[in-house]
Amino acid sequence: MEQVDELHHARQHRRFWERLPPDLERQFRESQRGRYRYPRAILFLIAALAYGLAPAYEDALLSPSVGFRPLFNLIQFGFVVPLTLVASVLTLAPVPLVVRRWAQVVGVVAFVGGVLLLRYHALRGELTYPPEMLGIVVIAVAFFGGFSSRRVALLGGGLMVAGIWVELNAPDAYTPALNALSLFYMALIAVLASLTQEWQARSAWINHRYVTALVRTDLLTGLSSRSEFNHLFPRLLAMGRRELKPLAVVFLDIDHFKRINDRYGHLFGDEVIRRVGRSLAAHYARRPWDLCARFGGEEFVLACYDADLNALPGQVADLLQAVRGLQLEAPESGGPVPISASAGALWVLPIEETVEQVLGEADALLYRAKDLGRNRGCVARHGSSAEIMEVA
Numbered sequence: 388m389e390q391v392d393e394l395h396h397a398r399q400h401r402r403f404w405e406r407l408p409p410d411l412e413r414q415f416r417e418s419q420r421g422r423y424r425y426p427r428a429i430l431f432l433i434a435a436l437a438y439g440l441a442p443a444y445e446d447a448l449l450s451p452s453v454g455f456r457p458l459f460n461l462i463q464f465g466f467v468v469p470l471t472l473v474a475s476v477l478t479l480a481p482v483p484l485v486v487r488r489w490a491q492v493v494g495v496v497a498f499v500g501g502v503l504l505l506r507y508h509a510l511r512g513e514l515t516y517p518p519e520m521l522g523i524v525v526i527a528v529a530f531f532g533g534f535s536s537r538r539v540a541l542l543g544g545g546l547m548v549a550g551i552w553v554e555l556n557a558p559d560a561y562t563p564a565l566n567a568l569s570l571f572y573m574a575l576i577a578v579l580a581s582l583t584q585e586w587q588a589r590s591a592w593i594n595h596r597y598v599t600a601l602v603r604t605d606l607l608t609g610l611s612s613r614s615e616f617n618h619l620f621p622r623l624l625a626m627g628r629r630e631l632k633p634l635a636v637v638f639l640d641i642d643h644f645k646r647i648n649d650r651y652g653h654l655f656g657d658e659v660i661r662r663v664g665r666s667l668a669a670h671y672a673r674r675p676w677d678l679c680a681r682f683g684g685e686e687f688v689l690a691c692y693d694a695d696l697n698a699l700p701g702q703v704a705d706l707l708q709a710v711r712g713l714q715l716e717a718p719e720s721g722g723p724v725p726i727s728a729s730a731g732a733l734w735v736l737p738i739e740e741t742v743e744q745v746l747g748e749a750d751a752l753l754y755r756a757k758d759l760g761r762n763r764g765c766v767a768r769h770g771s772s773a774e775i776m777e778v779a
């Protein structure tokens with residue numbers, strides 16, 4: 388319930404430049420990194436190849452006479468190409484996210500640093516190098532990098548300043564002002580594209596999370612919804628079967644709820660459902676695998692993993708007592724409104740039982756408790772309907 392509210396708030400009140408609350412933001416970033424793994428690995432590979440093969444096409448296409456100085460060769464082959472290749476491999480390798488991120492940052496910085504250096508010397512007439520490479524790298528990083536928009540903005544902004552400095556300080560080989568302007572536009576496009584793309588990705592992600600949370604949560608009580616229970620219970624049963632652990636399934640239904648509604652109104656009826664739901668969650672479903680859901684109307688279902696058969700009657704009695712102990716006051720008179728519930732509890736060591744069989748048997752126990760006069764529970768072990776224990 389809190390999560391539904393938090394997601395709703397994040398959807399409604401987020402401005403274009405704002406991030407999500409820290410926990411959601413972390414989950415969002417991780418989901419995005421996974422998504423762009425392959426494009427990023429390919430990007431780094433292309434960067435490494437483009438850089439590594441530069442001398443070949445430089446000589447052939449652009450400036451046949453220019454030779455590389457040993458220092459350039461060292462930077463290019465001893466530093467930039469290996470780092471970019473390592474970034475490519477680590478992007479796909481099963482290494483921790485932090486290592487991958489740092490490898491990529493170092494790869495990108497090394498790459499663009501190398502390109503800037505070459506560009507500087509190209510403008511001094513010492514060699515030629517395609518300046519568009521810089522823009523391509525920035526835009527590609529912005530689109531596929533999976534970095535935060537702030538990091539891309541920092542990178543884009545830093546590159547823009549460095550690029551302009553290089554253009555203006557090199558001898559007037561071409562048209563520095565025009566080159567500076569084109570660098571500025573490239574960096575601007577990259578930053579805006581990355582911001583827009585991130586905004587859209589974040590909006591889609593948060594909407595998806597919100598809808599999922601809505602489907603999984605019962606909005607009146609904050610417990611799991613029936614669809615969430617239907618989703619998780621088969622898994623719990625399968626896990627019990629695999630690990631040979633017993634389960635307890637308890638159906639609980641508020642007695643004569645229609646009368647409460649008719650007498651005190653539906654809003655008060657809602658409050659009763661809410662209070663009973665909270666009380667069940669507090670008393671019973673406390674371990675990580677336990678399920679506590681509103682099955683519909685005034686009926687609840689609990690499923691407990693690795694349940695103790697001997698403790699079950701006592702636990703059901705406690706639940707019924709907790710419902711009886713709820714101090715509800717009538718809307719207008721303020722007088723006490725006594726309520727009670729009936730329960731059916733089934734203990735099962737799952738072998739071949741289906742979900743329908745288990746839930747059907749537990750539901751039958753609930754109806755038996757209703758037939759016996761309500762305000763009580765019927766507890767049984769699966770398959771031994773002759774030995775039903777009555778608790779109150």
Ligand SMILES: Nc1nc2c(ncn2[C@@H]2O[C@H](COP(=O)(O)OP(=O)(O)OP(=O)(O)O)[C@@H](O)[C@H]2O)c(=O)[nH]1
Pocket residue numbers: 607640641642643644645646648652653654655656657660683684685757761
């Ligand atoms: N206030 C409120 N009432 C609901 C909600 N969902 C179902 N109901 C009402 O719950 C009542 C359930 O009535 P019945 O199924 O006859 O059960 P009951 O009166 O509790 O009788 P027993 O279960 O046999 O003890 C109906 O009147 C429904 O309208 C809800 O979300 N809020």
